[in-house]
Amino acid sequence: xxxxxxxxxxxxxxxxxxxxxxxxxxxxxxxxxxxxxxxxxxxxxxxxxxxxxxxxxxxxxxxxxxxxxxxxxxxxxxxxxxxxxxxxxxxxxxxxxxxxxxxxxxxxxxxxxxxxxxxxxxxxxxxxxxxxxxxxxxxxxxxxxxxxxxxxxxxxxxxxxxxxxxxxxxxxxxxxxxxxxxxxxxxxxxxxxxxxxxxxxxxxxxxxxxxxxxxxxxxxxxxxxxxxxxxxxxxxxxxxxxxx
Amino acid sequence: xxxxxxxxxxxxxxxxxxxxxxxxxxxxxxxxxxxxxxxxxxxxxxxxxxxxxxxxxxxxxxxxxxxxxxxxxxxxxxxxxxxxxxxxxxxxxxxxxxxxxxxxxxxxxxxxxxxxxxxxxxxxxxxxxxxxxxxxxxxxxxxxxxxxxxxxxxxxxxxxxxxxxxxxxxxxxxxxxxxxxxxxxxxxxxxxxxxxxxxxxxxxxxxxxxxxxxxxxxxxxxxxxxxxxxxxx
Numbered sequence: 001x002x003x004x005x006x007x008x009x010x011x012x013x014x015x016x017x018x019x020x021x022x023x024x025x026x027x028x029x030x031x032x033x034x035x036x037x038x039x040x041x042x043x044x045x046x047x048x049x050x051x052x053x054x055x056x057x058x059x060x061x062x063x064x065x066x067x068x069x070x071x072x073x074x075x076x077x078x079x080x081x082x083x084x085x086x087x088x089x090x091x092x093x094x095x096x097x098x099x100x101x102x103x104x105x106x107x108x109x110x111x112x113x114x115x116x117x118x119x120x121x122x123x124x125x126x127x128x129x130x131x132x133x134x135x136x137x138x139x140x141x142x143x144x145x146x147x148x149x150x151x152x153x154x155x156x157x158x159x160x161x162x163x164x165x166x167x168x169x170x171x172x173x174x175x176x177x178x179x180x181x182x183x184x185x186x187x188x189x190x191x192x193x194x195x196x197x198x199x200x201x202x203x204x205x206x207x208x209x210x211x212x213x214x215x216x217x218x219x220x221x222x223x224x225x226x227x228x229x230x231x232x233x234x235x236x237x238x239x240x241x242x243x244x
Numbered sequence: 245x246x247x248x249x250x251x252x253x254x255x256x257x258x259x260x261x262x263x264x265x266x267x268x269x270x271x272x273x274x275x276x277x278x279x280x281x282x283x284x285x286x287x288x289x290x291x292x293x294x295x296x297x298x299x300x301x302x303x304x305x306x307x308x309x310x311x312x313x314x315x316x317x318x319x320x321x322x323x324x325x326x327x328x329x330x331x332x333x334x335x336x337x338x339x340x341x342x343x344x345x346x347x348x349x350x351x352x353x354x355x356x357x358x359x360x361x362x363x364x365x366x367x368x369x370x371x372x373x374x375x376x377x378x379x380x381x382x383x384x385x386x387x388x389x390x391x392x393x394x395x396x397x398x399x400x401x402x403x404x405x406x407x408x409x410x411x412x413x414x415x416x417x418x419x420x421x422x423x424x425x426x427x428x429x430x431x432x433x434x435x436x437x438x439x440x441x442x443x444x445x446x447x448x449x450x451x452x453x454x455x456x457x458x459x460x461x462x463x464x465x466x467x468x469x470x471x472x473x474x475x476x477x
Contacts, residue, residue, distance in 0.1 A: 054379050079385035089380035093398045102394060103384035155384055 005030045005065050005159060005190050006051060012059035013046055020046040022214040023060065028192060030158070033185050035201040035222075036194045038211035039237060044194040047211070048161045051192070052081045065158060079107055082152030086164040088144040090136035096123065096147050097132040103155045115154070122150040126180050142173030146180055153184075160184070162193040198241055202226055210234045266445040270437035274449055277433030282457070284347060284429060285416040288354035292415060293408070295355060296362020301392070303367055314363075321360035327421050329353045334425040350422035350429075358415045365407045369400035409465045413458055420454075430454070 006028040013021040020043045028034050036044045049055045050062060053069055062069050067077040091099050100119035104110040110118070123129050126146040128139075136144055145165055152160055162181065166174045178200050185191060185204050195201060201208050201222060208225040210218045210233075218231045229235045302314040321329075334349035344352060373396050381391040423432035434450035 052383060054382065081383075083380075083383040085376060085380060085383075087376050089374075089376035091377065091380070091395055091399075093402070103386070106387075106390045106394065107385040151380075151384065 003030050004028060004063075006192075007063040008047075008051070008060065009063075010060035011047075011050060011057050011062060013043075013050055013055055013057045020214050021050070021057070024214075024216055026209065026216060028159075028190060030190055031188045033191045033204055033206045034193070034209055035205035035207075036192065036209045036211060037196070037198070037201060037237075038217075042211040043214040044211050045163050046214075048083075048163055048192055048194055051159075052078050052083055052161060054083075079155060080158040081161060082155050082157035082159070083161040083163065084145070084148050084152050084165050086167050088136070088141075088148045088168070090144055090147055090151070092136050095133050095135060096128065096139070099136065099147060100151045100154045103151065107155065118154055119150070122153050123147070125153075125183075126150050127176075140173060141169045142176045145169065145173075145177045149177075149180055149184070157189070159190045159192070162191065162195070164194050164196065166195065166197060196241065198226070198238075210237070212237070261444055261448050263441075263443055263445040266437075266441045266443045267449055270434075270441060270446045270449070273433045273437050274430065274446060274453065277428055277430035277450075278453055278457075280347075280428050280433075281416075281419045281430040284350055284354070284422060284427070285412075285419045287351045288358055288415050288419070289412045291351070291355035292358025292362050292411075295359030297366050299359055299363035300366035300370060303363060304370060305388075318360045318363050321357050322364070324357070326353055326357050326418050327424065329357065330421055330425060346422065346425045346427040349425055350419070350427050354415055354418055354422075357418075358411060361411050361414075362408065365404050365411060366400065368407075369404035370396060372403050373399045405468055406465055409461065409468075413461055416458055416461075417454070 004027045006026070008024055008026040010023045010025060011021055012019070012023055024043070024047060026034075026047070036047065038044050046055055050057045050070075051064065053075055056070050064077050065080055067073075069075050069078060090096075091102070094102065097116055097119050100122055101110075101112065101115035104115040104118060105112055108115075120129065120132060123132050126149055128143060128146055128150070131139060131143060131147075136147065139147065145168075148165075165181065166177050169177060174197070178197060181191075181193065182200070182204050193201075193205075203222075205222045207219055208222045209216055210225065210229075210231070212233045218225065218229065218234050225234070226238065229238055299314055299318060302310055303318065306314065330349060330353040333344060333353050334346065337344065337349075377395055377399065378391065381395040386394065419429055420431040422429050423435065426432070428436075430450050430453060434446045437446035438444050
């Protein structure tokens with residue numbers, strides 16, 4: 001439980017002239033639940049998108065489960081990293097069941113029958129057993145996001161990345177998705193969650209990371225972040241998001 | 245009598261352009277031309293479809309020299325008139341030792357041009373698939389080939405059905421150019437029949453046959469689009 005499964009050393013990412021990450025160092029231990037908070041544009045999403053190489057970092061090192069990723073490497077280790085997207089990004093031309101079963105068949109080499117079995121189990125786990133044969137467009141946002149979680153879980157990843165999983169949801173659906181994520185947190189899978197849900201961060205996180213301006217400004221257990229923030233930027237951020 | 249004088253020119257229009265006897269006599273010839281036209285059209289549409297898909301993927305994902313060549317190909321073959329290309333292939337290539345039948349020449353010219361147009365249609369279709377789809381496919385670890393075949397292309401193909409169909413209709417119509425290289429297609433047979441019968445009825449028949457063949461295709465697109473929209477995306 002103590003080996004770092006993700007290690008980022010001095011990671012730099014720029015988009016043209018804009019520097020999104022200014023040399024970030026972050027270690028995540030196996031089984032740890034890290035919640036990343038911070039104002040929009042602070043580099044939170046870029047950071048986790050660098051971990052699974054949806055963005056290739058320009059400098060520094062990212063080591064996932066002992067293997068360095070990026071810069072033309074083969075990145076096979078990244079099949080151990082699952083991601084849940086803000087906009088779900090379900091495949092609209094496939095049934096929910098296919099969405100979940102596709103990865104295990106194509107990447108893990110399971111038969112369709114075995115993968116669909118696994119998909120059904122996972123859909124049941126996120127409370128969608130009866131929606132398997134529907135298409136994503138027939139589901140609510142909250143249901144779609146739970147399918148997104150099942151799809152990521154189907155690959156049995158060691159690390160799960162959540163990129164603002166509730167930001168695109170209607171308020172009444174946020175709870176059902178957070179409940180599922182909270183359930184997952186108990187299973188021992190390593191999770192990195194970018195979110196604006198402070199209540200969730202306080203309840204679920206082992207560690208909260210506060211980012212601002214492409215840097216990690218402060219990181220501590222949630223108690224300390226929320227009750228005794230040190231950096232003035234974190235204090236004003238918390239004031240802004242918690243004041244209403 | 246007054247009625248006869250007025251009726252006469254009406255009769256002659258029917259005799260000239262819609263002559264039943266000529267129509268019946270020349271119909272077999274026209275139908276053999278139609279078979280050739282359909283064979284040529286379908287061949288060129290299929291080859292153009294496959295070629296266009298390959299070109300689009302090369303243009304989007306190949307490395308630099310190959311991509312430049314693809315871009316050049318697409319630009320050249322979209323600029324050249326099919327008739328000119330056809331004449332070059334049929335009459336000029338034999339000088340460098342490549343002699344194609346009239347069918348071969350026509351099928352090549354139509355496919356080469358159709359592939360260039362289809363490539364641009366496919367490219368637009370692939371680019372219209374939301375970025376998140378590519379990312380989700382990558383995030384579950386699909387290979388680049390699987391990302392295309394399982395996730396991107398099924399969605400892109402759906403998007404391009406209407407433009408690809410109108411391109412196919414154009415290819416079908418352009419088959420008429422093949423009559424220039426002595427290919428016995430529908431138009432060629434119609435002009436032949438016109439000469440034999442000394443009557444333009446076969447031309448009118450040919451026009452009607454083109455419309456009868458292609459209009460359902462045009463309608464079909466609409467039906468197809470509606471059905472896809474109903475299934476949701």
